[in-house]
Amino acid sequence: MLRYMFNRMLLAMQQRYAYDVGYQQDILHSDLAAFLKFSGFQTMASHHGNLPAGPLYAARIRAIIFDDCGPCSQLVVKMALEAGLSQALVRAIIEQNLAALPADMALAVQFTERVLAHDPQADALRDNILALWGSKGLITLSFAISAYRVYPALKYSLGYGKACSHIQLDDESVVPQRSKKPATGANNAQS
Template sequence: MMRYTLNKMLLRLQNRYNYDVRYQQDLLQTDLAAFLKFMAFQSMSSHQGNLAAAPLYAARLRAIIFEDCGPCTQLVVNMALEAGVSAAMLRAIIEHDLHQLPEDIALVVQFTELVLAHQPQADLLREKIMALWGSKGLMAIGFAISSYRVYPALKYALGYGKTCSRIQLNDASLVPNRAAVVAAEAQNVE
């Protein structure tokens, strides 16, 4: 009965976001204890702290894009739209067009890229993050960066991973910008 109820929940997610939940269903059917641990992990990945949707989704999106999973990126884009992040802002985040982003969102995008690449320049940006959102905001961004990497990694490990594909954003079809982003970030930090 528990598996049936949990599968219904997964099917609602699939229908709501047009997202393939087969890897989660595989976890559920193979090992209920493992699935329940995965579900417990969801509380970390959904943590928002004191952040508004835009900086939170900037970190989540860049983390997903860094790990190169098209379906996961599409899911996060759909969730960000649902949370009220504008399509124009999402496009700039996906395309890594920092000039089209408000300064605070560009900061989160740069910080995320540098953290993911383990670049020391992230230390300089961390101070700016702290000045804007404090320790709680930094922790929420840290949770977003670290937890959103898990989904593509798990999908690839289980054989459900897909390479980066075009992302639908309303009527536009976008290719996430990953090329040379980290190197550029490291050079552009003041």
């Protein structure tokens, strides 16, 4: 009965976002206890705390792009648009165009990139995040950065990972900007 209910939820997600939930169904059908633990993890991944949608999705999108899973990136972009971010803002996040982002979103992009690169400059940005959103905001960004890296790793481990060469924004195809060097730009005044 539990498997049936969870599978219906997965199918609803698949239909809503045009997202292949096969890896989750494999977990569900192979090991119910593992699926329940994965469901618990998703509670952490969905945490939004006191953070506005813009900075939250800036961190989620940049983290998912860093680990290069196309379907995951597309899903998070759809969720960002559903949360009210404009296509222009989502595009700027994907392309790391900091000049086109409000200061709080540029800060989230820069922080995410520096954290993922293990760059010591993340420390100064962390101080700005604490000043802006407090420790709850920092925890929320930390959850977004770390949790959204799990999905690509899990999918690639199970054989479902697919590289991301472009992300669809309505009728446009956007190539995600990846850099080994953390993002810098016009809104880099925070660092």
